[in-house]
Amino acid sequence: MRKILIISHLLLLVSISSHGQLKKNEVLKPEFATILESLKVKGAVLIYDVKNNTYYSNDFTWAKTGIIPASTFKIPNSIIALETGVIQNDSVIFKWNGEQRNNKKWEQDLTFKKAFQVSCVPCYQEVARKIGVNRMKTYLKKLDYPGMFFDTITIDNFWLQGESKISQMQQIDFLERLYFSKLPISKRTENTMRNIMIIENTKSYTLSGKTGWGMRADLDNGWFVGYIETNNLAYFFALNVEMKNATMDSFPAIRMNAIKEAFRKLKLIE
Structure with a gap:
């Protein structure tokens, strides 16, 4: 699977070198905001689809901060x-x-x-x-x-x-x-x-990445970054969310649930 991904990426690079810098598309996904609201956090989900050279997010301003x-x-x-x-x-x-x-x-x-x-x-x-x-x-x-x-x-x-x-x-x-x-x-x-x-290796996908937990303006700030490999394609993601009084019992699950729900919205996993 990885060989197919690398070949596809090389073809994309050839396209870029032949026609100048290929601009990445940005598509707003309000449904990602709904996911975060349901989990009682604020922030942004950002997912990059390499094949279609497209970013998906509920908040590109947050994602660029x-x-x-x-x-x-x-x-x-x-x-x-x-x-x-x-x-x-x-x-x-x-x-x-x-x-x-x-x-x-x-x-x-x-x-x-x-x-x-x-x-x-x-x-x-x-x-x-x-x-x-x-x-x-x-x-x-x-x-x-x-x-x-x-x-x-x-x-x-x-x-x-x-x-x-x-x-x-x-x-x-x-x-x-x-x-x-x-x-x-x-x-x-x-x-x-x-x-x-x-992090997870299933029959339908492999999820890899790293979480992080810091502070931003006296709020708990949570990261989850990585990539998911599914159907011979790779999709990269970066989640950043904030909440008050986060706990070890809730915050890790919130980050994982948020990114998986976003994957489901894009039909990357079931």
């Missing part, structure tokens, strides 16, 4: 860790030191893959410190991952607080380049990322 990336930054952080050798593979173990952490799932030894999937903040803070300011800046520029601001003091938390910002549009651009092997990274790193990002 920079917001702190929170734990979605674990995607580039993981890539840089693998490329620099800070992390050797997805089986590397993060040893728990026995200290109490904000999430019980983090209070154990974790493989790199599991640390990504349970979004272990202390694990990735350790990774960022080992990468260091200079290498982090060099690689973010190389990867064309925009909007990150940090120094020696904030190297281990800049994606959680501060002035760093990325938009849903930029998230999808980065994910598309990762998926179609357009980032200047090794095939080994690509394959490792593809493996650790899988």
Whole structure:
């Protein structure tokens, strides 16, 4: 399936190079807003259909607004860790030191893959410190991952607080380049990322991505970014929503339900 997707994407690139920059279409989907309202959150769903070169969203202004990336930054952080050798593979173990952490799932030894999937903040803070300011800046520029601001003091938390910002549009651009092997990274790193990002693998689709939870104007801000592969096609998505007093019992389910309902509206899943 992946070979078909890559060939289709190459044909699209040929079309772009032959006729100049191909403008992406933007289609407003009010039904996405209805989904968010039913879940009692505000925000935007953004889905990109590669085959038809079309974005679908309920709010393109929101989707183009920079917001702190929170734990979605674990995607580039993981890539840089693998490329620099800070992390050797997805089986590397993060040893728990026995200290109490904000999430019980983090209070154990974790493989790199599991640390990504349970979004272990202390694990990735350790990774960022080992990468260091200079290498982090060099690689973010190389990867064309925009909007990150940090120094020696904030190297281990800049994606959680501060002035760093990325938009849903930029998230999808980065994910598309990762998926179609357009980032200047090794095939080994690509394959490792593809493996650790899988969330669901069913007979009809494979869902991959990363969530994030930050603050915006004293509101809980939730991310869910990634891609879904179905019927030999890939669709990229970036969800960003806000709500007051979000809880671990409700917020993760809200993000997943919102994006799946949007997929159903586009008839990508049943």
